[in-house]
Amino acid sequence: MPTITHIEELRLLAKRRVPRMFYDYADSGSWSESTYRANSEDFQGIQFRQRVAVNMEGRTTASQMIGQDVAMPVALAPTGLTGMQHADGEILAARAAKAFGVPFTLSTMSICSIEDVAQGTGGHPFWFQLYVMRDRDFIERLIDRAKAAGCSALVLTLDLQILGQRHKDIKNGLSAPPKPTLANLVNLCTKPRWCLGMLGTPRRQFGNIVGHVKGVEDMSSLGEWTAQQFDPRLNWNDVQWIKKRWGGKLILKGIQDPEDARLAVDAGADALIVSNHGGRQLDGAQSSIEALPGVVAAVGRDIEVHMDGGIRSGQDVLKALALGAQGTYIGRAFLYGLGAMGQAGVSKALQIIHKELDLSMAFCGRTRVADVDSSILLPGTFPTA
Secondary structure (H helix, E strand, C coil), X not given: CCCCCCHHHHHHHHHHHCCHHHHHHHCCCCCCCHHHHHHHHHHHCCCECCCCCCCCCCCECCEEECCEEECCCEEECCCCCHHHCCCCHHHHHHHHHHHHCCCEEECCCCCCCHHHHHHHCCCCCCEEEECCECCHHHHHHHHHHHHHCCCCEEEEECCCXXXXXXXXXXXXXXXXXXXXXXXXXXXXXXXXXXXXHHHCCCCCCCCCCCCCCCCCCCCCCHHHHHHHHECCCCCHHHHHHHHHHHCCCEEXXXXXXXXXXXXXXXXXXXXXXXXXXXXXXXXCCCCHHHHHHHHHHHHCCCCEEEEECCCCCHHHHHHHHHCCCCEEEECHHHHHHHHHHCHHHHXXXXXXXXXXXXXXXXXXXXXXXXXXXXXXXXXXXCCCC
C-alpha cells in the first residue's frame, strides 16, 4: 500500500472497501447537499499570514476541552452507524482516540453499545451523545448507563428532532444490517474485507437500543426509528431536565444562531458546538465556519465554544481556533480512516491532522495553540461577527 499522507486518500480507500449504503450514509448531506459542501469549501477561502524568522522550537498542540487535557483540541464526533463502516467500529475508534489522547464521542445510534465501548477501552472515559426520544423512561436509563460506564461528558444534540431528507439513504434503502436485496448482495460481493469483519462480530444492530427499549427486539431501519421515537417537542426545559439528571459536564450540539447560543448559556451548559449536523439537516443553512464568529462574539466569554462541520485537515482546525473555537470535532475524516483501515486508519487520520496543525501553526509564527487568534489570518479573507 502506498504511503498515505492526507485525508482524501483515506476517503478514496474507504469508498472502495465500505458497502455503498454505508459509505453514502457518511459521505452525504440532505437535499441538494449545498450546506454539506459549504462546510468544507468555506474553509478554503480563509488565508493564513505566513511569518518568518520566528523561533519554532518547543511547539505544542496540547490543550483542554471542558477541563480535560487533550493532545490537540480535536475530538472524534458522534457518528451514527460507525460500526457499519468497519466491524466493531466504535470500539476501534475509541481505542485510537485513547491512544492519541483525544476524546471519543459515542453516538446514541451506534452499533456497539455504551457497555461494549467501555469494555473495549478498558474503562477509559469517553463522551456520550444523546438524542431525546419520546420514551423518557428509556432516556433516563440511557443516561444512567452512560454514568455507569464512566462517561465524562454528555453531548446533547439539539438539531435532530426530525430527520432531514437524505436522498442517498432513501435510494439505498439504508438499514443495519443491510437487507438481503439483489443490489445489496451484488455490492457486498465486492467488499470481501468488510464482509469477513462483519462475520466475525455479533454487533450488527443498534446496540444502545435493541434489547433496551420495550418491544424493540429487532430494529433495522434508522429512518423508521427516528420517525417514531425522536421527540419533535424537545425544548429548553428538557435541556435543563437532562442537565439535572446527568449531573456532569454537558455539551450542547447543533447551535448555529447567536440567540440559541445565549439560551445555551442560560441552560447552564459547559460548552456548545457550532454545528449544522454535517449539512445533513437543514440544507441551505450557514456553514459552521461562517457561523462560528457570530456565536463566539455572542457568548465566547460565558461558555466554551466548539465547532464541527467540514474539517478535513489540521489547517481547518487551525482556522477554527483562530476564529475563536476552543475545540473542534472530526466526523467524516475519522470515518474515512476507519472504513479504509480500521483502528489503524483512525490513528492515521489523527496523525495527519495533528501534523498539519503543528506545521501550519509554526509557519504562522505560533508555538502553542493557546496563542492562536485571528491575527494569524489574512484580513479580508475570513468571516467576522
